[in-house]
Amino acid sequence: NKTGDLMARATNDLRAMRRLTGFGLMQAFTTVVMFAFALHFMLQISVPLTLLSLAPLPFVIIVMYSFIGKIHKLFNFIQEQFSTLTAKAQENFSGIRVIKSYVREDWEIDAFKKENVEYINRNISLAQVDAFLDATLDFLLGLSAIAVIWYGGRLVIHGKLSLGELVALFSYIAMLAWPMAAIGYLINMWQKAFAAAQRILNIMSQPADIADTAITDHSIAHLDGAIEFDHVTFRYPDAPRPALQDITFSVQQGQTIAVVGATGAGKSTLIHLLPRLIEANAGSIRIGGYDIRTIPLQVLRGHIGIVQQESFLFSDTLAGNIAFGVADADKDIISNAVEISQLKLDIDQFPDGLDTIIGERGITLSGGQKQRASISRAVIRKPTLLILDDALSAVDTYTEEEILNQIRPVMQECTTIIVAHRISTIRDADIILVLDNGKIIERGTHEELVQRRGTYHKMFERQRLEEHFKQLD
Known part of the structure; x- marks a missing residue:
């Protein structure tokens, strides 16, 4: 492995894992608590409206499942390209005198730009997937809100639900909207961290080329020079x-x-x-x-x-x-x-x-x-x-x-x-x-x-x- 590649794994990949274990776990805990809290009170107000508000959830899961592999693959490509970019930069810094001596500055700059453009393009591809995923989730949640407004309005008109209860229900739905949207956000973060963890473990799991073994005699403490x-x-x-x-x-x-x-x-x-x-x-x-x-x-x-x-x-x-x-x-x-x-x-x-x-x-x-x-x-x-x-x-x-x-x-x-x-x-x-x-x-x-x-x-x-x-x- 090149030095730049190892540096990228030790910095950029660890950053992705740190986001999941820090901010990601905190958000996951908050999401579960808010979801349970809102769901409890919504069920007390109206079971049919609660179930209707949760109707997009299976579709959210299906959409997320279909995107998991793509996000993982794209993020892995991005990290690999970042490693290439880091290795190129590290190599250029180490060999700066050779580059100058052979008047290769422009060539090396162009080569770095080429790798950088590839890195940008891969990030754009992931951003497009993220944007489409977010838009899809927002669309599903929007449909759910429209359905709840329509059906809740009918219940109010027929006197089966008070206006105050409908307003309260919408307040809880608003609380529920973020946990449902956060599912996609957290799964996205999880896939990025998982791809990063695989790259780090690929290095950490490599056995040492030479190490103490079962035949090592740990009682040996002093040697002469023969x-x-x-x-x-x-x-x-x-x-x-x-x-x-x-x-x-x-x-x-x-x-x-x-x-x-x-x-x-x-x-x-x-x-x-x-x-x-x-x-x-x-x-x-x-x-x-x-x-x-x-x-x-x-x-x-x-x-x-x-x-x-x-x-x-x-x-x-x-x-x-x-x-x-x-x-x-x-x-x-x-x-x-x-x-x-x-x-x-x-x-x-x-x-x-x-x-x-x-x-x-x-x-x-x-x-x-x-x-x-x-x-x-x-x-x-x-x-x-x-x-x-x-x-x-x-x-x-x-x-x-x-x-x-x-x-x-x-x-x-x-x-x-x-x-x-x-x-x-x-x-x-x-x-x-x-x-x-x-x-x-x-x-x-x-x-x-x-x-x-x-x-x-x-x-x-x-x-x-x-x-x-x-x-x-």
Whole structure:
């Protein structure tokens, strides 16, 4: 589901349900009380006139029954289109810089207008049905009133009913008119709320992709950083081949393991398996001696600090982003994390320092600043397992070296997995895995892999040559 669609379900659909459970239930209660009150006194005045005034009720029910399905269907179409419209707006706001860069403003405006016109047309269709329904109900109630006037007048003329009783009866009929008309209004509201509830329940009833199960051992509370992959295979749905195939390796507590390879080799997939963001199709993964499927998710992820390839920051203060997920983080702890990530000099230039609001998705920060803020957010947790997914790609080589020097004391206290493209980032790792098409094709230390003169050696030589030409420039 698109973000905009979920937002529409959480706002517009909930609003329809709230109207029914609030105003709708109140009106239903009022309608029942008024109907019973008026009917009681009308029956005491004249049973025939009372029955005549109620004559339209079966027709009202028939009309409402014939319109229920149409109202439900039309409102569902409207909500679906509103979701499409919201998703389009959200996508345009998120990609505004790309739209401007490719001079696509007019095209996107036209596309939004097209979706908006469709939304308006669907609302008009529902409004037409509502108007026809209201007119039909008013017509039936009008016929009832004419019939009561005609027959009541005859009863008065023949002396079977006094004029005062007829006037009183009309007063009660006036009281009865709204409850009868409200039946259509309430059924209309009910159908809209029912359609909205179905859309919300379609989302809420979806089971979590990954959750604690019957095999989860809730007695597990602490983990060390030993990692073991045993013949692990993973394939994305509908993918032609596995993203990872028969991956086997082990890492001891406190070691640093690096993963390198070409784009699409499976590096990010491998590290996403550790916090169970995705689930392996075959094989097993153990952390601290436990199969990760038996570790409670909260415990497993609580021991992992991860810096994603694409740094995501919230529309909050810089301090709030760094301390995210750490309830007892004070300014000293945050400042220490900032020192480690080499972000302090940048923060000193911000008008409000750590209290600077960084905007949605950290829009006011550069790519390197966002990466370093994400590193601070990971190390402040004092994780058992630190994962850096190409976390230094947006900083220069000098800053990279400074960050690595600062982060080494942290890395010595935990197991670290580094995914990188630059050899300089991972040359000191205890183990280096070289992935290609989802398979481990080489493994060893930097020196061992260079001596083998394989894929890793080619990567190393190519990058060394690139650095040489940069220095010449």
